[in-house]
Amino acid sequence: MAQVEIADKGSRRTSPAVASELLDAALVEFSLHGFAAASTRAIAQRAGWHQPQINYHFGSKEELWRAAVDHLFAELEAELGWLDEPAEDPVAALRASLGRFVAFSARRPELHRIMSVETTVDGPRLAWIVERHAGRLFAEVRQGWEAVRASGAGSALSSVEAWQMVIGLGARPFANAPEILRVTGVAPQVDEQRSLLERLLGL
Amino acid sequence: MAQVEIADKGSRRTSPAVASELLDAALVEFSLHGFAAASTRAIAQRAGWHQPQINYHFGSKEELWRAAVDHLFAELEAELGWLDEPAEDPVAALRASLGRFVAFSARRPELHRIMSVETTVDGPRLAWIVERHAGRLFAEVRQGWEAVRASGAGSALSSVEAWQMVIGLGARPFANAPEILRVTGVAPQVDEQRSLLERLLGL
DNA sequence: GTCTATACCGAGATAGAC
DNA sequence: GTCTATCTCGGTATAGAC
Numbered sequence: 001m002a003q004v005e006i007a008d009k010g011s012r013r014t015s016p017a018v019a020s021e022l023l024d025a026a027l028v029e030f031s032l033h034g035f036a037a038a039s040t041r042a043i044a045q046r047a048g049w050h051q052p053q054i055n056y057h058f059g060s061k062e063e064l065w066r067a068a069v070d071h072l073f074a075e076l077e078a079e080l081g082w083l084d085e086p087a088e089d090p091v092a093a094l095r096a097s098l099g100r101f102v103a104f105s106a107r108r109p110e111l112h113r114i115m116s117v118e119t120t121v122d123g124p125r126l127a128w129i130v131e132r133h134a135g136r137l138f139a140e141v142r143q144g145w146e147a148v149r150a151s152g153a154g155s156a157l158s159s160v161e162a163w164q165m166v167i168g169l170g171a172r173p174f175a176n177a178p179e180i181l182r183v184t185g186v187a188p189q190v191d192e193q194r195s196l197l198e199r200l201l202g203l
Numbered sequence: 204m205a206q207v208e209i210a211d212k213g214s215r216r217t218s219p220a221v222a223s224e225l226l227d228a229a230l231v232e233f234s235l236h237g238f239a240a241a242s243t244r245a246i247a248q249r250a251g252w253h254q255p256q257i258n259y260h261f262g263s264k265e266e267l268w269r270a271a272v273d274h275l276f277a278e279l280e281a282e283l284g285w286l287d288e289p290a291e292d293p294v295a296a297l298r299a300s301l302g303r304f305v306a307f308s309a310r311r312p313e314l315h316r317i318m319s320v321e322t323t324v325d326g327p328r329l330a331w332i333v334e335r336h337a338g339r340l341f342a343e344v345r346q347g348w349e350a351v352r353a354s355g356a357g358s359a360l361s362s363v364e365a366w367q368m369v370i371g372l373g374a375r376p377f378a379n380a381p382e383i384l385r386v387t388g389v390a391p392q393v394d395e396q397r398s399l400l401e402r403l404l405g406l
Numbered sequence: 407g408t409c410t411a412t413a414c415c416g417a418g419a420t421a422g423a424c
Numbered sequence: 425g426t427c428t429a430t431c432t433c434g435g436t437a438t439a440g441a442c
Contacts, residue, residue: 012424012426032324037239040418050427055419057425113323119382120316121235130385138386160387161399168371179322182333183341184363196364200403215408215442242435253409258437260407 019057021047026068031113035065035125066128072111073133079104082140090147091154095203097144098166102194105171112167112175138163148203155202162201169197222260224250229271234316234378238268238328269331275314276336282307285343293350294357298406300347301369305397308374315370315378341366351406358405365404372400 015021025047029038040061044051058064079100087093105112115134119126142159157165173180173188181187197203218224228250232241243264247254261267282303308315318337322329345362360368376383376391384390400406 014425018425034237034240034320037237039416041416051418052420052428053426061418109323115382116319116379117237117323119379120312120320122381122385126381126385130382134382134386157399160389163387164372164376164383164391164399168375169367172371172375173367176319176322178325178329179318179333179337180367182325182329183337184366186363188367196360196367217407221407243437244435254436255410255438256408264436 018047018049018053022049022054022057022064023068023071026064027072027110027114030065030068031110031117034117035061040064065125069114069129069133072108072114075108076101076104076111076137080140087144087147090144090151091203094144094148095198097140098170098197098201098203099194101166102170102197103190106174106188106190106193109175109177112171116172116175141166153202155200157201165197165200169193169200221250221252221256225252225257225260225267226271226274229267230275230313230317233268233271234313234320237320238264243267268328272317272332272336275311275317278311279304279307279314279340283343293347293354294406297347297351298401300343301373301400301404301406302397304369305373305400306393309377309391309393309396312378312380315374319375319378344369356405358403360404368400368403372396372403 022043025043026038029043029046032038040054041051043064044054054061054064058067080097081100082097115129118129141163145154145157145159145162148154154162170193173193177187225246228246229241232246232249235241243257244254246267247257257264257267261270283300284303285300318332321332344366348357348360348362348365351357357365373396376396380390
């Protein structure tokens with residue numbers, strides 16, 4: 001194979017991008033196998049570096065996980081670009097955010113995979129991720145949905161129901177794409193999931 | 204604590220239920236941590252037996268996993284009680300099956316947890332579970348949904364979309380209940396998820 | 407068939423040369 | 425900062441007494 005799978009023995013490289021490359025590799029491994037089953041050796045190998053560099057740059061596997069999740073949510077929020085929108089037309093604003101969220105979920109299935117695997121048991125990582133990221137995300141969705149409903153638009157659904165639909169139909173299908181493909185024979189598509197959501201939400 | 208956490212040292216028990224008890228414990232551990240991260244020690248301890256008995260009764264961790272999944276799907280299919288229904292009224296039949304599925308998913312969140320954690324990567328366990336169980340389940344749902352649509356009832360959705368909704372809104376919320384509770388402040392309820400699904404599906 | 411003891415392996419973390 | 429070598433721990437599986 002032409003691709004380098006691991007740093008050559010005896011060779012010595014230097015790069016300011018080590019941490020960044022380790023983060024990207026960590027996201028893939030953590031999302032595919034979960035925190036406990038992912039190995040720092042596999043992460044380092046995927047990034048083309050050595051395992052002890054994880055401890056050097058991040059201190060521990062747990063801190064690497066937190067840094068990777070921070071990195072991923074930062075990417076999502078940059079794409080959503082909230083906070084600055086004055087929301088003149090709440091329906092158009094929510095439709096736009098929804099479309100960006102579905103596209104992001106398809107491009108970065110790691111986010112929902114990590115959420116899903118790390119949130120079946122109520123442990124410290126769940127508490128951390130909700131307090132730091134997911135809670136704020138839900139608050140934004142709830143606010144957007146209530147604005148839509150107050151304007152007279154949207155289906156007769158609570159914000160919790162709307163949230164469940166966004167996650168269950170806008171993110172989960174891409175995170176579990178291998179399953180859906182094998183079971184139904186078709187892979188989920190961004191446009192179809194988005195239009196399904198818009199129809200069901202009445203946007 | 205009154206509960207025995209592990210067999211007492213030096214004591215010696217015998218039971219025809221060893222395998223069954225190990226299966227139940229395995230379902231909990233596998234669903235909470237995934238196949239790789241679950242440990243056979245923890246499974247045996249949860250059941251009150253010793254770790255080598257897993258290899259004695261099942262041969263390997265992998266075979267224990269398959270036996271546990273078989274056991275779980277058998278429970279589901281017994282509850283659904285398909286195959287014998289002549290489906291005179293397709294809407295009533297699907298409504299009834301849907302209600303039973305949602306109730307089962309709440310009572311046994313292990314099923315969707317295992318599906319979710321084992322189906323993000325397209326490995327041998329995904330192929331096994333789809334060919335042996337999930338594929339048949341989808342075929343039943345598709346058949347039921349197409350009968351509903353042919354009778355003129357139901358929302359204008361494909362059977363794949365209906366399937367995604369059943370999983371995403373009828374099973375996932377209970378599998379990830381800790382997350383939903385922390386994020387939204389409310390725990391998913393059987394009646395609410397069922398009525399939400401019936402509304403959206405037009406049943 | 408149940409149990410103790412242990413072989414063997416891969417994990418995360420660390421020491422220390424460079 | 426990067427790398428090799430290694431420590432320690434916990435994992436599955438197995439051997440063999442009972």
